[in-house]
Amino acid sequence: MSALKMKEIKVIANIGAGTMGHATALQFAMNGYPVNLLDMNQAALNHGMDLIEHDLATFEENGLIKGNQKADILARIVPTTDYSDALADADFVIESVVEKLAVKKTVWQKVEHYVSEDAIMATNTSGLSPTTIQADLKRPENLVVTHFWNPAQLMPLVEVVPGEQTSEVTVKTATALMNHIGKHAVALKKESLGFVGNRIQMAVLREAFKIVDDGIASPEAVDDIIKYSLGRRWSLVGPIASADLGGLDVFENISSYLYDDLANNTGTDPVLKKLVDAGNLGLKSGQGFYNWEGDMGKEAIANRDQALLQLLAEDQKKR
Ligand SMILES: NC(=O)c1ccc[n+]([C@@H]2O[C@H](COP(=O)([O-])OP(=O)(O)OC[C@H]3O[C@@H](n4cnc5c(N)ncnc54)[C@H](O)[C@@H]3O)[C@@H](O)[C@H]2O)c1
Known part of the structure; x- marks a missing residue:
């Protein structure tokens, strides 16, 4: 049994109604999909529905949806605490529960028990290994990471990350579906710790924290330097294409004297540790x-x- 193709995805099950889960549920419902919204208790579901209503009101105020669309969108989202109700008719399951490997593994084994054999199973983990999450599943080929960025109702990127056993059709369906609901999906060739976005974010932060700690510039100055140069440029032309445009010989020359001077500390960041300990x-x-x-x-x-x-x-x- 292989995984479903994009056009066969009709019903979504969305597990977790918190910061990320409410926003993914909303994104599917705004794009016409019925969504079964599952959480552990009624209080969590009520909180999620409040967040969804708040986001919809903001979209309406800003002209992203029309007044008469709100009720239809809300009607597509059915909250439940029952796994069977949430999963029996689902073609695509997206999970945003707490970032703990043991919890995610338990949730996915339970999901697999209720969901159809060809359903796609997508975890919105921030960085846990899909290979590890899928290891004990009966249909590991159907599990993939779809990593949204917070606030997920506003940020376009979704990283689609296969584990070692994820099938090509699962990656293709998840990528097509994310694009179809208005996101900008980017599929990775294979998993890596932190995927791509967080690897680059942490590399930049390691250097930024060191610059502040060494007294080279204030946090305000570092943030301004990024906002008014690289941040603006990179939202238009990514860093690798920018290097091509600037001339790779120029960047090669800079790397020859600069790499040795850059932060390369390993383990917990010392600057962050000092602040957090205080x-x-x-x-x-x-x-x-x-x-x-x-x-x-x-x-x-x-x-x-x-x-x-x-x-x-x-x-x-x-x-
Ligand atoms: N917050 C972010 O910036 C961000 C960004 C990208 C990805 N993520 C990832 O998304 C996931 C969720 O994060 P969040 O910030 O939305 O957390 P959250 O605490 O806001 O929400 C988690 C929700 O999952 C529910 N839940 C927990 N266990 C459950 C279970 N067994 N069955 C059903 N529901 C359950 C909780 O009741 C809660 O409503 C995590 O894996 C996190 O790493 C978070």
């Missing part, structure tokens, strides 16, 4: 590299999300 966790504690007391964090998120909404509206016009 209770400075960023926005959630009011102090990180920046001070976030009062409404500053809320305003930063609102400004970011407003800009993301505008970009999303532009993307929609191009579709």
